[in-house]
Amino acid sequence: MQSPQKPRTPAQFSFEAKEKLDHIKEVENLSSYNDVVDFLYGLWKSGQPSMAGAFAGMGPFDRTGEEEDSHRTPY
Numbered sequence: 001m002q003s004p005q006k007p008r009t010p011a012q013f014s015f016e017a018k019e020k021l022d023h024i025k026e027v028e029n030l031s032s033y034n035d036v037v038d039f040l041y042g043l044w045k046s047g048q049p050s051m052a053g054a055f056a057g058m059g060p061f062d063r064t065g066e067e068e069d070s071h072r073t074p075y
Contacts, residue, residue, distance in 0.1 A: 021036050024036050024039065024040070
């Protein structure tokens with residue numbers, strides 16, 4: 001028994017965009033345009049900054065300008 005196909009969304013691309021997708025599909029040896037989209041999305045996601053940690057956007061800790069701290073461990 002064949003499983004039902006997932007619904008598809010029609011998409012329209014310029015001729016130039018289609019040529020680029022075809023080129024990626026050929027060079028990366030991908031079997032479908034869905035695979036091309038997954039490949040491109042993976043590249044995009046790998047270039048995104050990590051959101052790990054509670055303060056992902058915070059810069060490195062710096063004591064410059066602080067008064068001497070009696071509890072500070074010398075290094």
